[in-house]
Amino acid sequence: MQAFFYRFKPAGGLPLRASFSALACAAVLALGSGQALAWSLEDVAKLAGQRAKTPFKEASHAVPAELAKMEYDDYRDIRFKPDSTLWRADKLAYEANFFHVGRHGDAVRVNEITAAGVKRVPYDPAKFNFGKNNLSPKSWGDLGYGGVRFFSNLNSPTYKDELIVFSGASYFRALGSGQLYGLSARGLAVDTAGPKEEFPRFTDYWLEKPATEGAPLTVYALMDSERMTGAYRFDVKPGEQTVTEVHARIFMRASDKPVTTLGLAPLTSMFFFGENQPRPGDFRPEVHDSDGLMVATGDGEWLWRPLQNPASPLVTSFSMKSLKGFGLMQRDRAFRSYEDTEARYEQRPSAWVTPLNDFGAGRVELLQFATPDETHDNVAAYWVPEKMPAAGQPLDLAYQIAWQGKTQQLPPNGWVTQSRRGIGYSKPGADALGQQVQFVIDFAGPALDALPEGAKVEAITTASANARVVESLAYRNPATGAWRMTLRVERLKPANAAEPVQPIELRAFLQHNQQTLSETWTNLITN
Numbered sequence: 001m002q003a004f005f006y007r008f009k010p011a012g013g014l015p016l017r018a019s020f021s022a023l024a025c026a027a028v029l030a031l032g033s034g035q036a037l038a039w040s041l042e043d044v045a046k047l048a049g050q051r052a053k054t055p056f057k058e059a060s061h062a063v064p065a066e067l068a069k070m071e072y073d074d075y076r077d078i079r080f081k082p083d084s085t086l087w088r089a090d091k092l093a094y095e096a097n098f099f100h101v102g103r104h105g106d107a108v109r110v111n112e113i114t115a116a117g118v119k120r121v122p123y124d125p126a127k128f129n130f131g132k133n134n135l136s137p138k139s140w141g142d143l144g145y146g147g148v149r150f151f152s153n154l155n156s157p158t159y160k161d162e163l164i165v166f167s168g169a170s171y172f173r174a175l176g177s178g179q180l181y182g183l184s185a186r187g188l189a190v191d192t193a194g195p196k197e198e199f200p201r202f203t204d205y206w207l208e209k210p211a212t213e214g215a216p217l218t219v220y221a222l223m224d225s226e227r228m229t230g231a232y233r234f235d236v237k238p239g240e241q242t243v244t245e246v247h248a249r250i251f252m253r254a255s256d257k258p259v260t261t262l263g264l265a266p267l268t269s270m271f272f273f274g275e276n277q278p279r280p281g282d283f284r285p286e287v288h289d290s291d292g293l294m295v296a297t298g299d300g301e302w303l304w305r306p307l308q309n310p311a312s313p314l315v316t317s318f319s320m321k322s323l324k325g326f327g328l329m330q331r332d333r334a335f336r337s338y339e340d341t342e343a344r345y346e347q348r349p350s351a352w353v354t355p356l357n358d359f360g361a362g363r364v365e366l367l368q369f370a371t372p373d374e375t376h377d378n379v380a381a382y383w384v385p386e387k388m389p390a391a392g393q394p395l396d397l398a399y400q401i402a403w404q405g406k407t408q409q410l411p412p413n414g415w416v417t418q419s420r421r422g423i424g425y426s427k428p429g430a431d432a433l434g435q436q437v438q439f440v441i442d443f444a445g446p447a448l449d450a451l452p453e454g455a456k457v458e459a460i461t462t463a464s465a466n467a468r469v470v471e472s473l474a475y476r477n478p479a480t481g482a483w484r485m486t487l488r489v490e491r492l493k494p495a496n497a498a499e500p501v502q503p504i505e506l507r508a509f510l511q512h513n514q515q516t517l518s519e520t521w522t523n524l525i526t527n
Contacts, residue, residue: 182348189263298322414445
């Protein structure tokens, strides 16, 4: 399994393809003749479908020697000039500017869609301030760009804030009002949990010039990789929770190396430590961009899995006949939970994915890797369809991602507000198998608030066959009045002493008179 996650770097980004297919170039040239032609997802899908019929050709990552020798801090000194910002002179609802290509030679082709047609936005060194770097950019030719970012009046009617960024493979991330960048989304994840992950990349972008006030920002993208191609349309609607609506058509290339795991609507995030896994010696109580995975099944069950920073990679999944939604959530919105005046983790967004067409049967897969600090993303979640498309057969997707802050998606009845782990009672001299693990879980929600005084609430708990639930209680916290559950779990000795110790899977929820009062809290005990 490959530890593949990287922190998103808005000033530099992650690798993108350095050259562009002759097919895409020809299409853009044909449409750039000044005719008033429409551009749609179907146009991009034609390019993706034709690419899927041809063998994949790895692009050259060659860059001028001056760029290749640059250190990261030198690259950070290259800035886009504000007066070169696309659409600023037109005083439109959205503006765009570009990242410079870095030393890895990772570039994208950018095009603009206007009423006059589609035209290329060529690389122009005059649009950049190169800072203290002593470079000769006029000799570099048309490098393309390292990515694109967009701005809107997200927080103020007089100032345009950064709204959404596309940079690095198929990564993108957006902000709602009052939010700071945290987790990211991707166009596609391929064999993420395998020995070698494949990174599909957006190679070409088409930016639709805003026409009317109040209309969404629209961006098209062409994706390519060894075994996949795809066409994407992104409609971005800014607000308290910015919504990114995604429509995609994906193709699989014929290959003697079949795709094992196709991850749709993938999200990546960071969990270093938190209330369920504190870190001794750090002044901060918690450090994470997301604190849990939430899943809503088509059958009406809501699941909550607190994230962790595991000692070794963990791959878990939640299978279902249909999906209502899933997301990596930052539920804890209080500054006192983090005490970090610089990172402000309480302002990092949650990302909630809602299918707009039928995803069919499948599973939400959750990956968690060990990370030594908060600079690396170590969490991913995505939907894996039960049925894989055949080579050349298109897979049409439609979903939205809501980038949420204080107001975010919650189950309709009740939800977990905190989950803490401790050491339960163990008999003197007990070995690791005889020790008990304790959990304290707090809940809130309208179903709990509506309970009459003296109502009997039960903690319904199940454990995998290798464990025994010693204690399972539900009661009102006398200090807060909220409902609390406490669990004590003991690992059982395997029938065969030579068998390796397996993780313990736990599920628990609150119930009153056979009525479910909360989402299902789930956890995995690995040690």
